[in-house]
Amino acid sequence: MKISVQSGDFDVGLEIRNISKNNSIGAVASFVGLVRDVAMTLEHYPGMTERAIEKIVDEAKSRWQVLDCAVIHRYGALQPNDQIVMVAVASGHRGDAFAACEFIMDYLKTQAPFWKKEQTAEGTRWVEAKSADDKAAERWK
Amino acid sequence: MKVKVLYFASVREKLGKDAEDLDLPADVATVAGLRSHLRARGGAWAEAMAEGKLLRAALNQDMAQPAAAIKAGDEVAFFPPVTGG
Numbered sequence: 001m002k003i004s005v006q007s008g009d010f011d012v013g014l015e016i017r018n019i020s021k022n023n024s025i026g027a028v029a030s031f032v033g034l035v036r037d038v039a040m041t042l043e044h045y046p047g048m049t050e051r052a053i054e055k056i057v058d059e060a061k062s063r064w065q066v067l068d069c070a071v072i073h074r075y076g077a078l079q080p081n082d083q084i085v086m087v088a089v090a091s092g093h094r095g096d097a098f099a100a101c102e103f104i105m106d107y108l109k110t111q112a113p114f115w116k117k118e119q120t121a122e123g124t125r126w127v128e129a130k131s132a133d134d135k136a137a138e139r140w141k
Numbered sequence: 142m143k144v145k146v147l148y149f150a151s152v153r154e155k156l157g158k159d160a161e162d163l164d165l166p167a168d169v170a171t172v173a174g175l176r177s178h179l180r181a182r183g184g185a186w187a188e189a190m191a192e193g194k195l196l197r198a199a200l201n202q203d204m205a206q207p208a209a210a211i212k213a214g215d216e217v218a219f220f221p222p223v224t225g226g
Contacts, residue, residue, distance in 0.1 A: 033226055042225065043149060043150055044225070045147070045149055045199070045202070045218060045220070047202050048199055048202035048203075048218070051202050051203070052202075052203075052204070055203075073225060073226075084225075084226070085225070085226055105226060108225060108226050109223075109225065109226040110222075110223065111204060111223070112223060112225050112226075113149065113199065113218075113220065113223050113225075114223055114224065114225025114226070115149060115150035115151075115220070115221065115223060115224050115225070116224045116225070117150070126150060126151045126221065126224075127224045128222075128224070129195075129221070129222030129223065129224050133226075
């Protein structure tokens with residue numbers, strides 16, 4: 001299992017290969033989030049961030065078969081089209097892999113302490129949290 | 142009671158401060174109590190900690206409810222709803 005909060009980029013193919021080494025793995029589902037439209041800076045709460053992601057992964061493991069997984073989230077300055085986040089889940093079958101991957105991503109959106117500040121032509125602005133993200137996380141309750 | 146208080150994102154910017162060590166009076170015993178205590182400083186504090194303001198808090202690096210009890214040595218953080226992912 002790999003959880004990383006880092007400023008540098010990541011290689012999705014490499015990360016997927018690294019969590020696919022066990023013979024009982026039959027499915028890997030992955031999600032990659034990219035920066036859309038405008039440059040931004042991501043702030044986070046060092047220490048709590050890793051802990052919050054670990055808790056989300058533990059919750060996913062209690063609900064689905066998760067044989068291995070990788071969750072990587074970047075912080076710092078990012079440009080349009082940069083990769084921000086990846087979640088990959090390895091399981092015996094696709095049902096558990098898809099569900100756990102989506103669950104981790106939905107919870108990460110509302111529970112992991114990251115904040116985006118966009119740089120627009122008019123200046124910088126903090127991105128407001130979306131109620132749609134709360135709803136997406138709530139449907140797993 | 143001594144605690145460490147951290148501020149992030151728009152809250153940090155508004156306050157011009159990212160962390161401080163505080164010695165709290167005995168009647169401040171919860172996350173909500175600490176928020177009121179900070180609000181009473183007035184100015185930017187009254188604004189950042191205003192009652193209607195949507196704020197989240199963490200206690201010792203776990204998301205915390207307003208009623209959560211704080212004790213000496215705790216780390217409490219205030220920040221806006223998160224926007225990662």
